[in-house]
Amino acid sequence: MTLKSNAPTGDIEKRWDKHRFDMKLVNPANKRKFDVIVVGTGLAGASAAATMAELGYNIKAFCYQDSPRRAHSIAAQGGINAAKNYQNDGDSVYRLFYDTVKGGDFRSRESNVYRLAQVSVNIIDQAVAQGVPFAREYGGLLANRSFGGAQVSRTFYAKGQTGQQLLLGAYSALSKMIAAGKVEMYTRHEMLELIVEDGRARGIVVRDLNTGKLEAHTADAVCLCTGGYGNVFYLSTNAKGCNVTASWRAHKQGAYFANPCYTQIHPTCIPPSGDYQSKLTLMSESLRNDGRVWVPKDPKDATKDPTSISEKDRDYYLERRYPAFGNLVPRDIASRAAKKACDDGFGVGPMVGGKRTGVYLDFADAIKRESKERILEKYGNLFEMYERITGDDPCETPMRIYPASHYTMGGLWVDYNLMSNVDGLFVLGEANFSDHGANRLGASALMQGLSDGYFVISYSMGNYLARVGKNDIKADSSAAKGAVKAVEKRISDLIEIGQKGSTHPDEFHRKLGTLMYDYCGMSRNADGLKKALEEIPTLREQFWDDVQILGSGTELNMMLEKAGRVADFLELAELMCHDALDRDESCGAHFREEHVREDGEAKRNDEDYTYVAAWEHSGDHANPKLHKESLEFEYVKLSQRSYK
Amino acid sequence: MSDDTIDLKLFVWRQEGPDAPGDFQDYSKYAKGVSTHASFLEMLDLVNERMSADGERPIVFDHDCREGICGCCGAVINGIPHGPQKQTTTCQLHMRQFENGAEIYVEPFRAGAFPIVKDLMVDRSSFDDIIQAGGFISVRTGSAPDANEIPIPKESADASMDAATCIGCGACVAACPNASASLFTAAKLAHLNMLPQGQAERYKRTRLMIQAHDDAGFGGCTNHRECEAACPKGISTDFIARANRDLLVATVTGKDGRLV
Ligand SMILES: Cc1cc2nc3c(=O)[nH]c(=O)nc-3n(C[C@H](O)[C@H](O)[C@H](O)COP(=O)(O)OP(=O)(O)OC[C@H]3O[C@@H](n4cnc5c(N)ncnc54)[C@H](O)[C@@H]3O)c2cc1C
Ligand code: FES
Numbered sequence: 012m013t014l015k016s017n018a019p020t021g022d023i024e025k026r027w028d029k030h031r032f033d034m035k036l037v038n039p040a041n042k043r044k045f046d047v048i049v050v051g052t053g054l055a056g057a058s059a060a061a062t063m064a065e066l067g068y069n070i071k072a073f074c075y076q077d078s079p080r081r082a083h084s085i086a087a088q089g090g091i092n093a094a095k096n097y098q099n100d101g102d103s104v105y106r107l108f109y110d111t112v113k114g115g116d117f118r119s120r121e122s123n124v125y126r127l128a129q130v131s132v133n134i135i136d137q138a139v140a141q142g143v144p145f146a147r148e149y150g151g152l153l154a155n156r157s158f159g160g161a162q163v164s165r166t167f168y169a170k171g172q173t174g175q176q177l178l179l180g181a182y183s184a185l186s187k188m189i190a191a192g193k194v195e196m197y198t199r200h201e202m203l204e205l206i207v208e209d210g211r212a213r214g215i216v217v218r219d220l221n222t223g224k225l226e227a228h229t230a231d232a233v234c235l236c237t238g239g240y241g242n243v244f245y246l247s248t249n250a251k252g253c254n255v256t257a258s259w260r261a262h263k264q265g266a267y268f269a270n271p272c273y274t275q276i277h278p279t280c281i282p283p284s285g286d287y288q289s290k291l292t293l294m295s296e297s298l299r300n301d302g303r304v305w306v307p308k309d310p311k312d313a314t315k316d317p318t319s320i321s322e323k324d325r326d327y328y329l330e331r332r333y334p335a336f337g338n339l340v341p342r343d344i345a346s347r348a349a350k351k352a353c354d355d356g357f358g359v360g361p362m363v364g365g366k367r368t369g370v371y372l373d374f375a376d377a378i379k380r381e382s383k384e385r386i387l388e389k390y391g392n393l394f395e396m397y398e399r400i401t402g403d404d405p406c407e408t409p410m411r412i413y414p415a416s417h418y419t420m421g422g423l424w425v426d427y428n429l430m431s432n433v434d435g436l437f438v439l440g441e442a443n444f445s446d447h448g449a450n451r452l453g454a455s456a457l458m459q460g461l462s463d464g465y466f467v468i469s470y471s472m473g474n475y476l477a478r479v480g481k482n483d484i485k486a487d488s489s490a491a492k493g494a495v496k497a498v499e500k501r502i503s504d505l506i507e508i509g510q511k512g513s514t515h516p517d518e519f520h521r522k523l524g525t526l527m528y529d530y531c532g533m534s535r536n537a538d539g540l541k542k543a544l545e546e547i548p549t550l551r552e553q554f555w556d557d558v559q560i561l562g563s564g565t566e567l568n569m570m571l572e573k574a575g576r577v578a579d580f581l582e583l584a585e586l587m588c589h590d591a592l593d594r595d596e597s598c599g600a601h602f603r604e605e606h607v608r609e610d611g612e613a614k615r616n617d618e619d620y621t622y623v624a625a626w627e628h629s630g631d632h633a634n635p636k637l638h639k640e641s642l643e644f645e646y647v648k649l650s651q652r653s654y655k
Numbered sequence: 656m657s658d659d660t661i662d663l664k665l666f667v668w669r670q671e672g673p674d675a676p677g678d679f680q681d682y683s684k685y686a687k688g689v690s691t692h693a694s695f696l697e698m699l700d701l702v703n704e705r706m707s708a709d710g711e712r713p714i715v716f717d718h719d720c721r722e723g724i725c726g727c728c729g730a731v732i733n734g735i736p737h738g739p740q741k742q743t744t745t746c747q748l749h750m751r752q753f754e755n756g757a758e759i760y761v762e763p764f765r766a767g768a769f770p771i772v773k774d775l776m777v778d779r780s781s782f783d784d785i786i787q788a789g790g791f792i793s794v795r796t797g798s799a800p801d802a803n804e805i806p807i808p809k810e811s812a813d814a815s816m817d818a819a820t821c822i823g824c825g826a827c828v829a830a831c832p833n834a835s836a837s838l839f840t841a842a843k844l845a846h847l848n849m850l851p852q853g854q855a856e857r858y859k860r861t862r863l864m865i866q867a868h869d870d871a872g873f874g875g876c877t878n879h880r881e882c883e884a885a886c887p888k889g890i891s892t893d894f895i896a897r898a899n900r901d902l903l904v905a906t907v908t909g910k911d912g913r914l915v
Contacts, residue, residue, distance in 0.1 A: 062796040077717065078783050080823060081725040097803060133797070140799035142792045142847045144816040151806025169816060175724055176819060179846075183791035190787040198780065221772055250719040284692040287701055290721050396723075399740075399747055402692070465796045515704050561712050567773050569715060570707065 014267070014625055014640040018122035018427040023108075023646055027126045030427070034470055035477035042067030045476050046230040048215055050202045050257055052079035054174070054181055054457055055440025056236030058464030061184035064193035066469060071228055072185070073197045073217055075252055080182040083238055083250040084460065087174025088295045090158055090166035091138075091457040093131040098155050102163040104128045110161060111455060112647040114341070115420075115448020116599035116615065118270070118623070121646055122427055123446050130466040131458050135167055137465055141180040145169050158297065158453045166454045171295060171392055177457055181464070200226075201572065203498045205233065205261045205436065208490035212261075212436035213482055216494045218502075220572065223565040225498055227491040231482040232435045232475060234468065235261060236460075239419035239441035241274065243580045243587065244532070245524025247416035248280060248293040254576040255583050258423050258442055266431040267625035267638060269424035269444035271583065272591035275451055275600045276533050277417035278345035281400055281410075282360055282369040291415035292400060294372075294393055296453055299338045299345070301377035301386065302410065304329050306357040306370050313359050313367055317409050318375070328352055332611075343450055343533075343600045344612070346414035350533045353413070360411045364525070369411035378406060414533060418456060420447045420600065421590075424625040424640075428471035429463060432625075435475065435482075439463035444623070449599025502564040505574055509560025516574040519554045523577070523584055526550070531588050536604040540592040544585065551581040586626055586635055593637060596620045608651070617649050661755040662687040665702065667714050668762035673770045673778075679760065682706070682714075686759075691751040695738065696721060696728060698750055699761075715774040723747040723887060726822035729829070730775045731762045736826035736885040744824065744887040764829035768836070768872040779825050781871035782839060788867035789860035790843050792852050805851050818845035820888045830885035833874030838882040840868045841898035842890050848901060858905035859912045865902055 019026040019033075037045070045068050049060040052074040060072045074082060094107040107128040112119060135153070139145065145167050146154040158166040169176040188194045197217065204216035206227065214229035240255035241247040262268045279298055280291045305325045307313060312320050329348055330337045340348075349370045352358065358367035378386050383406055387394065394405045401411070422444040429437050429445070440460040447455065484490060530543035554577065562568045597606040597613035598620070606614040623640040665686035670677025685705040689698050696718055703713035719727040723744040730745050732738035738748045753759065761775065769777040819842075827838040844861055847853035853860070869875075876895055883892045905911035 058796075065795050076719060076725070076727060077779060078726075078823065080783075080786075081719060081727050083720065083725075085725050086720045086722055095802070133799075135802045136799040137794070137796060139802040140792065140794040140852055142815075142850050142852050144812050144819050144846070144850065145802075147807055147809045147812040149809050151808050151812075152803050170820075172724065172820060175822075176816075179819065183786065184794075184796070186783065186787045187791040187793060189783075196783075198783075250725060251721060252719050285690050287690060287693045287697045289694070289697050289700055292722055396747075399743060400694075400749065402749070402751055469796070513708075515707055517700070517704065559707060561707055561710065567715060567776075570713065 014424070014432065014638055016120060016426050016640060018120060023121065023125050026122050027129055031470055034474035037473045037477050039067060043069065044481060045069065046071065047472065048228060048230040048233045049073070049236060050215060050234065051082065051236035051238060051440070051442070052182070052185065053082035053084035053236060053238055053440060054178055054460035055442070055464045056082070056234070057178065057181035057185045058461050059234055059236060059439055059468045060194055061181060061188050062465050062469050063472060064188035064191070068472070070188070070194040071197065071230065072194055073200045073202060075199060075201045075220060077198050079185055079196060079198065080178060082178060083253055084174045084178045084457070086250065087457055088171045088293065089297060090156065090168035090173045090454045091134070091177065092158070092165050092452070092454040093135045093167060093458065094128050094165060095132055095135060097153060098164045100163045102165050106163065107131060107165065109647055111446070111452060112448070114452040115450055116613070117448065117617070117621065117644060117647070117649050118273070118598055118642065119446055119448030120427070120642060121644060126467070127446050127459055127462050130462045133466055134458060134461045138177055138180050141183060143169065143176045143180045156297070161452070174457060177461065181461070202237070202257045203260060203575070204494045205264045206491050206494045207264045207433060208484060211434040211479070211482070213484040214486070214491060216498045218498070221567050223563070223568065225495050227486040227495050229482070229484050229486050229491060232437060232472060234437040234439055235423065235442050236439045236464070237442045239422070240580070240583060241416045241419050243523070243584055244416035244527050245520045246283060246288060246291050248277060248291055251290060254579065256576055256579045259579040259583055261423060261431070261433070261436060263628050264433065265628070266433045266436055267424040267627055268421070268586060269623050269625045270421040270449070270590065271587045271626065272531065272594060272601050273420035273449050273599065274416060275342060275418040275420060276346045276414045278342055278349060278414050279372065279412045280415035281397065282413035283363045284361055284401070285363060288363070292396070293415070293417065294397060294410065294412060296342070298372060298390060298393065301389070302338065302372040302374050303327055303376060304338050304349070304370055304372055306352045306359060310356045317359070317371055326357070341450070342453070343602065347533050347602060349412070349414055368413045370413065371409035372412045373409035374405055375409070418451055420444065420449060420451055424623070428474065429467055430471065430475065435479070437468060437472070439468060449601055502571070505558070505571060505578070506560060506564050508555060509558055509571070509574065512557045512559040514557045514559055516558055516560070516570060516577045519550065519558060520577045520580065522550055523547070523581060527584055527587070531584070531591050534602040534604050535591050537592060540588045543588045544592070547581065547585045547588065554578065554581060589635055590624055590626065593624060594620060615651065659691045660688045661691060661750065661753060661757070663689060663753065664756065664758040666760045667774070669714070669774055670771050672773060677771070679762070689750055691749070693750050694721070694746060695732070695748040695750065696746050715776050717776045718746055721746040724822060726824040729764050729824045729826055731764060731829055733760055736764060736829040737887050742887055742889045764825050766828045766834035766873070768834065769825060769828060777825070779823070781873070782823050782825065782836070784871055785836070785840055785864050785867045786843065789856065789863035790847070792847060793856065807851060811849055815846050815849045818842045818849070818890065818894055821890055822888060824887065826885045826887060827882035828873065830881040831874065832879055832881065833877060835876045836868055836873040837876035837895050837898070838886065838890060838892060840864055841894040844898045844901065845894040848897070858901060858910040861898060861901040862905045862911040865898065
């Protein structure tokens with residue numbers, strides 16, 4: 012199959028307008044005849060469900076938490092970008108577009124990124140009208156800050172809880188439509204299969220997590236808004252329940268998985284403190300505005316009280332290596348530099364798994380320069396959170412930070428209309444691969460999720476439904492019944508092995524995570540990836556031989572839920588390594604040690620790799636098949652990033 | 656940072672389902688050598704892994720973000736919703752708050768309107784019902800004016816944010832002797848009612864949400880203020896007074912859209 016992006020051509024500023032005009036419409040009276048399934052109620056899913064319900068479609072929405080408002084989007088801290096240029100500091104739609112393409116290291120689709128920058132301004136309008144209490148200046152107008160290395164202030168924020176407030180906004184719109192009877196909401200339901208017939212997505216199979224009951228739901232189209240797969244690394248900043256299951260099931264039903272190796276590791280997280288560690292907590296990137304990163308020059312000082320280490324015995328390695336950007340270099344660069352320091356034996360903090368994985372982020376100079384009060388005003392809540400978790404006060408002793416898996420740029424392949432290669436299967440938000448290329452800029456994920464959900468899907472869904480018409484499949488059709496049977500079988504297999512097995516699903520997950528951090532994490536090389544490609548299948552076999560699951564499939568069973576998710580991560584991990592191995596270049600967050608510029612930075616190979624790698628599943632034990640969508644850069648000239 | 660570990664006397668409430676009987680089980684033998692740097696939920700993870708190694712069904716508890724923001728987690732720990740540390744969710748509570756040998760009783764948030772699903776997990780969907788009754792500003796996607804069209808005094812925006820910070824965990828209900836959700840409802844009302852955008856539906860919203868609160872079976876507020884003490888986000892009971900004022904205006908003046 013050739014991959015058609017369906018992106019319009021011509022003047023980039025007019026592409027979205029022209030495309031909107033060219034798209035077919037469903038007449039208002041007919042909209043109520045169509046049913047659409049939305050899986051996930053994060054920013055992407057809640058906004059999509061609410062907006063399509065307002066238009067008149069009948070929506071069924073699903074999430075695994077006990078309330079749609081608890082989706083992982085709730086945890087986003089820093090902010091959301093928009094090209095409003097309220098600060099008059101030179102921002103524009105074009106500049107946001109330019110920064111995003113460049114930030115993604117030239118591995119995204121120009122048309123998509125431009126549209127994202129365009130609708131970013133509408134998102135802020137919508138959110139404010141819903142009552143999102145963004146930070147304001149004394150004059151009552153909206154405040155902005157600069158974020159993640161941007162040279163303009165375009166980030167809107169609500170304290171350190173921007174994701175929470177935006178999600179509550181989208182959730183309130185969703186709630187209104189639930190009350191209006193236009194959305195049927197299924198909480199604590201997990202999607203375990205996609206129903207496909209004649210190449211068209213027709214519905215999903217879900218498991219009621221409280222009772223274990225399996226149900227088939229059919230519809231005219233399915234939207235997956237199920238978030239990212241960062242938990243493949245076990246320790247990550249994602250919520251514990253974040254998983255790849257929905258996307259992976261769709262992948263196995265034919266949807267291509269694009270750029271799975273593009274994963275972002277966030278530089279400022281609280282390091283693991285022991286083997287019991289279950290997740291890592293993000294400390295907002297804004298801390299790097301005032302904190303200075305360093306490690307002791309002498310590894311013997313690792314356990315010394317850091318405040319007693321004199322200036323000359325410290326290595327401020329970011330300032331040393333990147334004099335122009337210093338502590339504010341982009342995420343991927345900061346992460347790799349921290350890993351290098353620790354790999355070279357300069358890490359600080361407790362030994363976990365035979366290594367000290369931490370570097371200092373020091374506020375002493377900032378406090379001296381500006382006063383403790385001023386620093387607490389800026390970061391007080393983060394300092395409190397840090398102290399709650401570690402027991403240390405960052406005003407007295409430097410913070411310890413270390414990179415952690417945070418965001419996944421890769422995801423299911425979609426065209427300009429957000430539709431996958433499977434007809435009628437749309438993918439929104441972090442679950443798709445679309446707009447961030449090989450690296451996402453800070454405060455751009457919230458923007459993309461809401462752009463997809465509020466402003467893009469409403470058009471492309473109409474266009475699709477007008478083209479294909481009503482779906483006549485019912486929940487008792489053979490395709491739906493077959494899909495339910497397949498899920499039943501999978502669960503009974505797991506339970507059968509699980510009754511005899513002796514290893515907790517978390518133990519497999521931890522092992523997989525370590526493997527992925529080692530071989531497919533912040534930096535990768537061919538040897539390591541090949542090794543991972545040998546070790547992952549072995550681990551998977553052990554899993555299917557010895558995973559322990561107590562209880563049955565017909566009741567609330569968290570071990571079973573966990574095992575099912577780990578099983579899918581074990582398969583995804585292998586695809587990630589295939590992709591990372593195939594992409595024999597460095598770009599953005601994908602750093603191949605074989606491809607380094609003289610100055611130590613990522614070296615792209617535009618001639619051979621300016622493409623999206625979209626992988627087709629070709630059977631459980633066969634190698635995946637690669638399809639390429641080539642990328643063209645008409646507006647932003649291909650150039651090497653430099654932050655020196 | 657030291658590698659201290661503690662042994663606990665741990666008692667956890669076990670209950671198969673909403674209508675099944677439940678009781679405390681002694682899991683002290685699984686709760687030895689717990690690192691003081693572990694979080695409360697990591698302690699439960701550890702206990703669960705050790706229990707399943709013994710073939711015992713693990714304890715069911717709700718959780719997701721483990722960062723104190725999603726509002727999934729929550730248990731009554733030694734009689735206090737979310738445990739002894741002020742303004743801290745269960746997932747953010749760390750074991751250094753407990754002494755070696757400490758006795759810890761863990762049980763679910765209890766309220767008629769929060770039926771127990773299993774063990775420590777409760778059904779809080781009545782909170783969603785309250786929001787569906789009116790916890791929104793009716794604005795269709797695409798119909799919004801420019802975001803800077805209506806300046807909002809920083810004080811109003813900040814006060815609204817203070818209310819909006821509620822994570823919907825339900826600790827307020829568990830803490831209240833009347834099992835009232837007044838703090839939750841009032842915080843949600845204040846978030847929208849204090850903003851210019853929220854004025855058009857202010858009184859109607861107030862009446863409908865308070866009605867939904869009562870219909871869900873939550874009790875009334877009699878000013879014990881236990882909710883404020885238990886709230887992990889430190890939300891003030893002043894918002895309850897505000898909601899009551901708005902309800903009074905709504906009913907007396909008919910500003911809630913009903914003709915008097
Ligand atoms: C700690 C943290 C901080 C962040 N800060 C920022 C920031 O400041 N700015 C920014 O732009 N981005 C930030 N991000 C990234 C951003 O929050 C996410 O990319 C974004 O919120 C994802 O939204 P989503 O709607 O795609 O998915 P989510 O919000 O992850 O929602 C996924 C939904 O899918 C459901 N689901 C998943 N699997 C299934 C299944 N199998 N069956 C049924 N339902 C399922 C879930 O229940 C949930 O409702 C941050 C991320 C993290 C982890
Ligand atoms: S798990 Fe999210 S608030 Fe505790």
